[in-house]
Amino acid sequence: MKNRSLQQTPHLAAISIKAAELQGKKAGVRFIQKLQELLFIEDKDISDINVIQQCAQSVGLDLNEFLQDVYSETAAKAFQCDLKISSEMEVDEMPSMVFFNEKIEDEGIKITGLYSYDIYVQILTEMLQGYPKPAEKPPLEVFLSLNPVNATQDLALIFDVSPQKVERQMKKLQIQQKVQKIASLHGSYWRYKYNNL
Incomplete structure (x- = not known):
């Protein structure tokens, strides 16, 4: 029920x-x-069940199963578990990140607030006792297919290029009808168009 x-x-x-x-x-x-x-582009109320249903349907979830799960004990318990872990780790500010290594007996390191990328690399280097090898960056279109909505600034940071270069690349993709520029209350974003539809 x-x-x-x-x-x-x-x-x-x-x-x-x-x-x-x-x-x-x-x-x-x-x-x-x-x-x-x-939430960020369409300024919808994501605490509204109708918006949540629309979201589930648009990403191809089994809607009946999803709605049963939303009201199930399983989802509620999973959420309670997240709250308990957050409480145990004293995560009470946003953003917060907790880093763990492979040794279960070692404590994690909690970082609260925003810091430069170099700080996170330094933390990982100390935890791993060596410099972490970054993964290769995927081609832009592959990244966009996995992360379909992005701001120019975010793409510039991820690909370590200037925002102007990102804008040029995205405009080329826009001409090819692979991305769409979206204006919102929070700035403009680029949306990847699956199957170029």
């Missing part, structure tokens, strides 16, 4: 992420990306 009071809770978005993850990790990632798009 659906818990109707859950439709009004601010935690509904977080619980819905857990419900989406029950359909697989990739499904969960697609769901949270679309949820962020709805």
